[in-house]
Amino acid sequence: MNEQKLIQDCKNNVYSAQMQVYNLYKNRLYNSSFRILKNREDAQDAVQESFIKGFEKIHQIKEEKHLGSWLNRIVINYSLDVLRKRKKIVWLEETYLLETEIEEVVNEDDITFSVDKIKACIHQLKEKYRIVLVLYLIENYTHKEIGHLLKINESTVRNQYRRGKNMLLEQLNKNH
Amino acid sequence: MDLKKYIQEHKNEFDDKKLSTDFDAVFKTALKNKLHQKPTKNKVVYLKYIALAACLILGIFIGVKIINQQEIKKELMANLSADSAGVRLEGIYSFSDDYTKEDTQIIKTLIKILHTDSNGNVKIATIDALLKFPTNELIRKNLIIALEKETLPLVQIKLITSVSFLREKRAQKSLKKIMENKQTFPIVKSNAALAMNNLKQ
Known part of the structure; x- marks a missing residue:
C-alpha cells in the first residue's frame, strides 16, 4: 500500500x-x-x-x-x-564561552567505530550531552532544530555537542 | 571516518530494540478505546429510548389525571348550580375537602352563591369555603360587599366574624352601617361592635 x-x-x-x-x-x-x-x-x-x-x-x-x-x-x-x-532538565545558556575554547581532543580518524560501542558510550553520557548527541548524530536534527526543541541558543547546542562528542570519542578511544 | 557519517550509514543497526507482542496487544486496546469508541454511541441511543418511553408514560399519566380532574370539576360545577340546597351544600363541602389551589371559575361561582343563594346554610358553608384563600383580593372585597347587603342574621354574624378574622379594616364602614341600622338584630349589632373594636386595634 x-x-x-x-x-x-x-x-x-x-x-x-x-x-x-x-x-x-x-x-x-x-x-x-x-x-x-x-x-x-x-x-x-x-x-x-x-x-x-x-x-x-x-x-x-x-x-x-x-x-x-x-x-x-x-x-x-x-x-x-x-x-x-x-x-526538570535545564540546559543552561553558555554564551560566554568562546567556540575556539572547545577543541577536539581525540581525532576521529584514529578510531575504529562499532555500533555497539557507540551505543554503550552514548548511553553512559550525562543527560545534557547524550540528548544533544542523540538528536544530532542519530536522529539527524540540525543544531538549529535542536536549539528550538530544547529552547536554547544554537551556539549553546554547538558547545554542548562538541563537549559531548569529545567525551564520547575519549570513551571510544579507551575501549578501542 | 567521520562519526556522524558512520552512524548515519548504520542507522538501522541503532534501532535494534523491538517492542514485544504483549505491548502490541496493549496498543490495540488503547487505540480502540481512544479512537474507535462504538459501544458508547449504542449506550446513548439506548438511554434516549428509555427517556422517550419514560416521557411517554409520564405524559399518559398526567393526561389521565387532567381528564379526571376535569370530570370532577364538571360534576362540582353542576352540583353548585343544582336546584336542591342539599346538593349545593354537598358540592361546597367537596370543594372545601378536595381543592387546595385557587380555581377562578369555581371561586366566582361561590361568590355568586354568597350574594344570591336563598339558603342561609349554603351561604354559611360558602363563606367557610371562600376563607380557604384569605389572601385572594376578589374574595375579600366580595365578603365586604356581602356584609353590607346581607339581611339573614346568622349569615350576617358569619360575615362579621370573617372580616374580623381577616383583619379587613376596609369593612369598618359596613360594620358601622350594620350597627346604626335599627332593623339589625341586637346580637348582630353586638358582634359588629366586637369586630369593630378588633379592627381598630
Missing part, C-alpha cells in the same frame, strides 16, 4: 490502516524514545501516546511528508517533555 493511500485511510480513521502504520514504525519510534528516556516502560508509553496523538492530528500532515519521520518527531517531542517534567 503506498504511503499516500495509507495516510488518507488514517485520516478517515480506518483501524486497519492505523495498525499498519503502527507495525511499520513502532520499533523506530521505540528506539528513538528509549535513547532519550533510557527506560523501557517510559519509552513504551511514549510510543503509545505518540501514535494516538499522531492519528488524531494526521489531518495536519502534508501529503508529501514522510509519515515515519513525522511520527518520529512526535515521539521525540513527547519524550523530551517527559524528561523535562520528571527530571
Whole structure:
C-alpha cells in the first residue's frame, strides 16, 4: 500500500490502516524514545501516546511528508517533555564561552567505530550531552532544530555537542 | 571516518530494540478505546429510548389525571348550580375537602352563591369555603360587599366574624352601617361592635 493511500485511510480513521502504520514504525519510534528516556516502560508509553496523538492530528500532515519521520518527531517531542517534567532538565545558556575554547581532543580518524560501542558510550553520557548527541548524530536534527526543541541558543547546542562528542570519542578511544 | 557519517550509514543497526507482542496487544486496546469508541454511541441511543418511553408514560399519566380532574370539576360545577340546597351544600363541602389551589371559575361561582343563594346554610358553608384563600383580593372585597347587603342574621354574624378574622379594616364602614341600622338584630349589632373594636386595634 503506498504511503499516500495509507495516510488518507488514517485520516478517515480506518483501524486497519492505523495498525499498519503502527507495525511499520513502532520499533523506530521505540528506539528513538528509549535513547532519550533510557527506560523501557517510559519509552513504551511514549510510543503509545505518540501514535494516538499522531492519528488524531494526521489531518495536519502534508501529503508529501514522510509519515515515519513525522511520527518520529512526535515521539521525540513527547519524550523530551517527559524528561523535562520528571527530571526538570535545564540546559543552561553558555554564551560566554568562546567556540575556539572547545577543541577536539581525540581525532576521529584514529578510531575504529562499532555500533555497539557507540551505543554503550552514548548511553553512559550525562543527560545534557547524550540528548544533544542523540538528536544530532542519530536522529539527524540540525543544531538549529535542536536549539528550538530544547529552547536554547544554537551556539549553546554547538558547545554542548562538541563537549559531548569529545567525551564520547575519549570513551571510544579507551575501549578501542 | 567521520562519526556522524558512520552512524548515519548504520542507522538501522541503532534501532535494534523491538517492542514485544504483549505491548502490541496493549496498543490495540488503547487505540480502540481512544479512537474507535462504538459501544458508547449504542449506550446513548439506548438511554434516549428509555427517556422517550419514560416521557411517554409520564405524559399518559398526567393526561389521565387532567381528564379526571376535569370530570370532577364538571360534576362540582353542576352540583353548585343544582336546584336542591342539599346538593349545593354537598358540592361546597367537596370543594372545601378536595381543592387546595385557587380555581377562578369555581371561586366566582361561590361568590355568586354568597350574594344570591336563598339558603342561609349554603351561604354559611360558602363563606367557610371562600376563607380557604384569605389572601385572594376578589374574595375579600366580595365578603365586604356581602356584609353590607346581607339581611339573614346568622349569615350576617358569619360575615362579621370573617372580616374580623381577616383583619379587613376596609369593612369598618359596613360594620358601622350594620350597627346604626335599627332593623339589625341586637346580637348582630353586638358582634359588629366586637369586630369593630378588633379592627381598630
